[in-house]
Amino acid sequence: xxxxxxMQIIVADNYDSMSKRAANIIASQITLKPDSVLGLATxxxxxxxxxxxxxxxxxxxxxxxxxxxxxxxxxxGLERVNEQSYWYYMYQHLFQHVDxxxxxxxxxxxRAADVEAECRDYEEKIxxxxxxxxxxxxIGRNGHIGFNEPDIQFEALTHLVKLDNETIEANSRFFSSxxxxxxxxxxxxxxxxxxxxxxxxxxxGEEKAKTVYRMLNHKITPELPASILQLHQAVxxxxxxxxxxxxxxxxxxxx
Ligand code: F6R
Numbered sequence: 001x002x003x004x005x006x007m008q009i010i011v012a013d014n015y016d017s018m019s020k021r022a023a024n025i026i027a028s029q030i031t032l033k034p035d036s037v038l039g040l041a042t043x044x045x046x047x048x049x050x051x052x053x054x055x056x057x058x059x060x061x062x063x064x065x066x067x068x069x070x071x072x073x074x075x076x077g078l079e080r081v082n083e084q085s086y087w088y089y090m091y092q093h094l095f096q097h098v099d100x101x102x103x104x105x106x107x108x109x110x111r112a113a114d115v116e117a118e119c120r121d122y123e124e125k126i127x128x129x130x131x132x133x134x135x136x137x138x139i140g141r142n143g144h145i146g147f148n149e150p151d152i153q154f155e156a157l158t159h160l161v162k163l164d165n166e167t168i169e170a171n172s173r174f175f176s177s178x179x180x181x182x183x184x185x186x187x188x189x190x191x192x193x194x195x196x197x198x199x200x201x202x203x204x205g206e207e208k209a210k211t212v213y214r215m216l217n218h219k220i221t222p223e224l225p226a227s228i229l230q231l232h233q234a235v236x237x238x239x240x241x242x243x244x245x246x247x248x249x250x251x252x253x254x255x
Pocket of ligand 1: 040041042043044045046072073137138139140141144145146147
């Protein structure tokens, strides 16, 4: 593996075990720092993690009372109440089930009239809240993190992005037709993500295996946005066996 030697890679037996490990890391972050600032992701990958976090909360083991959250991204043009919005997703999967204060929840406003001001404001809020302690990430098949598509500028902060055709196609599984998938999104930039104190990236399924392999072994290049994570000081990657299939045994720690 090139770049960071401090990247911890955990291979879990399956999706459920990956989700439990991820939820335990987040729960431990909240326990050690009850007013943690969490960066959150949406998509298919983290739903099991949120389900497990809700379970841990329901058992009375953690509280979200002082937790602050910032989501990675939001589709541009969708209202919060749209069932495909990431606001709706977060409410359905996590926020409605726990004791988080909604004034501590931040998701880019996909209906902002002044997008540039919205992006600047988002960055300012992250700073005002003390920066992100732990950022949860999924990874796109094209190597995107957040909606930072291939060839993005590494130095970008929160900004309006044009979604790749591959992303539009991949995400069309959540919509009734591909034509309904928004073509743009507001996303934290790579620089925003890299400023997080810790990063937790999850990947599941064989369709991610090649991308995961490239993320860890490819040269660091905007063509593969996730490759930048090789340079972050504190990254944990949790994979299920299928997503880890192309990694050489020696490059990961099997727990
Ligand atoms: C979601 C996000 C994206 C997804 C990625 C993987 O907030 O920013 O980068 O993490 O597209 O999506 P899934 O998990 O659906 O495969």
